[in-house]
Amino acid sequence: MLRMYTGNAMYGNYAMVFTQLVVHGRSQGPHCFIAPVRNENGSLYPGVTMVDMTYKESLHGVVNGILIFDKVQVPRDHLLDKFGSMAPDGQCHSPTKNKNERFSAMLAALTPSRLAMTFQAVGTMQVVDADFIYLTVHSLHVPVWTVIPGAELPDAPLV
Numbered sequence: 396m397l398r399m400y401t402g403n404a405m406y407g408n409y410a411m412v413f414t415q416l417v418v419h420g421r422s423q424g425p426h427c428f429i430a431p432v433r434n435e436n437g438s439l440y441p442g443v444t445m446v447d448m449t450y451k452e453s454l455h456g457v458v459n460g461i462l463i464f465d466k467v468q469v470p471r472d473h474l475l476d477k478f479g480s481m482a483p484d485g486q487c488h489s490p491t492k493n494k495n496e497r498f499s500a501m502l503a504a505l506t507p508s509r510l511a512m513t514f515q516a517v518g519t520m521q522v523v524d525a526d527f528i529y530l531t532v533h534s535l536h537v538p539v540w541t542v543i544p545g546a547e548l549p550d551a552p553l554v
Contacts, residue, residue: 396464404460405447408433412464413501416474416487423487424494427475427501430467442467 396414404410410430416423432443439445444463451459471481478497479489491497 396467398462398464400448400459401462402457402459404445404462405458410462411475412462414464416479416481418481418485418487423479425498425501426479428469429473429475430464430469431473432462440467 396412398404398410398412401407401410408431410432411427412430413425413427416426431440432445433439442465444465446461446463448459448461471483474481478491478501479487481487489497491500
């Protein structure tokens with residue numbers, strides 16, 4: 396599994412990931428887990444790879460990275476259980492029986508922050524567009540050394 400644009404990926408000890416919950420060979424649909432990526436010494440757990448995303452277009456205040464999980468097993472007690480839980484014997488329990496509805500409910504919690512990012516990008520585009528129009532209309536398009544008739548300097552000495 397690959398996770399891109401993970402905030403502080405290079406420094407974090409845990410990652411919140413959505414992945415298929417498979418119990419006794421049967422998929423229970425996507426669920427959210429807190430996956431440990433480093434041990435107490437700061438070393439990566441086996442199967443976890445981190446890659447720094449050195450360059451990105453914006454939001455340079457957050458160090459983003461790529462997390463790669465290869466056959467990583469996450470303990471049962473790391474399952475976030477608002478939308479489903481799993482008993483020690485492997486029995487899954489959820490108030491929402493339909494996998495698709497359950498996943499939609501999980502993703503609904505992420506919608507406000509995703510909308511905020513979208514509105515932030517649209518607002519930035521509008522400011523840049525307004526600045527571009529202003530500069531296009533109000534710039535003289537002449538080199539600095541060009542004398543513009545009626546704009547000569549006065550004969551008085553400059554102090």
